[in-house]
Amino acid sequence: MLAMLALIYWQTVIYGTRQTDETIDAEITGLAEQYRQRGLAGLVAVINERSNPERGSSMLYLLTDQRQHPLAGNLSRWPDLEVQADGWMRFRLSDDGRRDSSPHIAQATSFVLAGGVQLLVGRDLAENTAFRNRIVTALVSSGALMLLLGLVGGIVLSRRALARIETINRTGDLIMAGEFSRRIPLKGSGDEFDRLAQNLNAMLDQIERLMAGMRQVTDNIAHDLRSPLGRLRSRIEMALIEEPSTERYRDVLQQTIGEADQLLATFTALLDIAEAEAGSPRAKLVPLDLAAFARDLADLYEPVAEEKGLALKIETAAQPIEVRGDRHMLSRAVANLVENALKYTPTGGTVRISVTTDGTMARLAVADDGPGIPPDERERVFDRFYRLEASRTTEGNGLGLSLARAVVRLHGGTITLGGNGPGLVATVSLPLAATAEQFERSMPVNNRR
Numbered sequence: 001m002l003a004m005l006a007l008i009y010w011q012t013v014i015y016g017t018r019q020t021d022e023t024i025d026a027e028i029t030g031l032a033e034q035y036r037q038r039g040l041a042g043l044v045a046v047i048n049e050r051s052n053p054e055r056g057s058s059m060l061y062l063l064t065d066q067r068q069h070p071l072a073g074n075l076s077r078w079p080d081l082e083v084q085a086d087g088w089m090r091f092r093l094s095d096d097g098r099r100d101s102s103p104h105i106a107q108a109t110s111f112v113l114a115g116g117v118q119l120l121v122g123r124d125l126a127e128n129t130a131f132r133n134r135i136v137t138a139l140v141s142s143g144a145l146m147l148l149l150g151l152v153g154g155i156v157l158s159r160r161a162l163a164r165i166e167t168i169n170r171t172g173d174l175i176m177a178g179e180f181s182r183r184i185p186l187k188g189s190g191d192e193f194d195r196l197a198q199n200l201n202a203m204l205d206q207i208e209r210l211m212a213g214m215r216q217v218t219d220n221i222a223h224d225l226r227s228p229l230g231r232l233r234s235r236i237e238m239a240l241i242e243e244p245s246t247e248r249y250r251d252v253l254q255q256t257i258g259e260a261d262q263l264l265a266t267f268t269a270l271l272d273i274a275e276a277e278a279g280s281p282r283a284k285l286v287p288l289d290l291a292a293f294a295r296d297l298a299d300l301y302e303p304v305a306e307e308k309g310l311a312l313k314i315e316t317a318a319q320p321i322e323v324r325g326d327r328h329m330l331s332r333a334v335a336n337l338v339e340n341a342l343k344y345t346p347t348g349g350t351v352r353i354s355v356t357t358d359g360t361m362a363r364l365a366v367a368d369d370g371p372g373i374p375p376d377e378r379e380r381v382f383d384r385f386y387r388l389e390a391s392r393t394t395e396g397n398g399l400g401l402s403l404a405r406a407v408v409r410l411h412g413g414t415i416t417l418g419g420n421g422p423g424l425v426a427t428v429s430l431p432l433a434a435t436a437e438q439f440e441r442s443m444p445v446n447n448r449r
């Protein structure tokens with residue numbers, strides 16, 4: 001703004017000065033013309049006519065003889081001229097004895113004509129000065145107004161912004177002080193601050209959810225490991241109270257080893273889940289024919305199914321369905337689905353394993369006709385240690401599905417549970433090898449989940 005005001009000032013002042021210069025030049029040209037045509041007498045007549053005060057002109061004239069006696073013009077005597085750098089002369093007008101006593105500055109140029117006659121042509125700069133003063137006043141006051149408005153506007157705007165940030169800060173303080181359910185209030189205007197608040201709130205929600213999940217998991221772990229440890233301890237205690245007998249001790253130690261193995265298996269499963277969820281570096285994904293993989297698994301579980309009086313059926317296409325995967329991890333995941341189906345389906349039921357593809361994804365489904373899982377429980381069974389009420393009597397930790405989901409996600413796939421008339425269908429979807437390669441290329445190496 002200052003630069004703009006300065007520019008306006010310079011342009012106006014330069015324009016005024018140039019106009020004065022041009023007016024004086026034109027006047028001189030006119031007078032010279034008269035002098036040439038009509039001689040000194042003509043010049044005197046023209047000057048007298050032009051310097052008539054009734055014309056109200058700001059032009060100044062003085063024609064003097066060689067002894068500096070005025071011959072014509074509106075100045076009473078020859079002024080003290082001061083030559084300026086621009087070639088013009090300046091003098092103070094009040095010195096000339098005119099009735100206007102305030103000191104004006106005038107700009108002039110002078111000539112010596114034939115016979116020592118001197119001519120001075122000039123212009124009173126009073127109007128220019130007045131104009132310049134008006135411009136300066138206008139520019140200074142508009143500058144001051146702009147400064148004031150700018151300051152007030154700036155203060156108001158920054159106050160508003162800072163107030164919003166302060167609200168966020170205060171909420172942050174409260175949350176850190178333990179009020180975890182606090183959220184940043186929204187103004188509803190949808191501006192950047194609202195969006196920031198929304199994002200932070202969403203982040204806080206997610207953190208709270210994760211924390212709740214974590215707490216649930218730790219609680220579950222503590223609870224689920226406490227009972228077997230308690231059983232183990234009381235068994236040993238009982239053996240010590242009873243009559244000492246090598247036979248009995250051997251028996252109890254045998255059982256204790258069994259329980260300790262169970263505990264170790266649980267820990268291993270927990271660690272495996274954690275590792276898979278963190279994007280295990282052990283997962284070396286290699287091309288794998290999912291159809292052959294499923295047939296191998298079915299062969300492996302055939303005897304188990306037979307023993308329990310279940311029919312295990314496998315339906316796969318003859319041609320290979322290639323996915324990229326870690327054989328060991330995938331078989332642990334899928335084996336748990338088959339084990340679940342065999343475990344929870346009553347004798348006489350049928351378990352069906354099928355592998356299909358739709359061009360981008362390979363689908364491995366394990367379907368049974370057992371009791372199934374109610375729709376509203378189908379997400380929760382993926383939580384660590386979560387088991388349906390009805391399954392509490394069967395052996396298991398409730399970790400199998402958690403591990404399966406972590407492993408499948410590590411492979412860039414999904415696992416879902418659905419109904420099967422009576423029964424359950426667990427479906428694992430994995431990207432086909434061609435799609436999987438693209439997926440891997442687009443992901444950073446240690447982030448393949």
Ligand SMILES: Nc1ncnc2c1ncn2[C@@H]1O[C@H](COP(=O)(O)OP(=O)(O)OP(=O)(O)O)[C@@H](O)[C@H]1O
Binds near residue numbers: 340370372
């Ligand atoms: N095919 C199924 N039919 C009915 N219920 C099932 C089936 N599969 C899983 N469930 C239910 O989901 C729960 C969680 O399954 P998950 O495989 O995670 O644990 P688990 O089988 O109980 O124990 P683990 O697999 O650790 O030995 C089971 O306890 C059971 O209640």
Ligand SMILES: [Mg+2]
Binds near residue numbers: 339
């Ligand atoms: Mg299981």
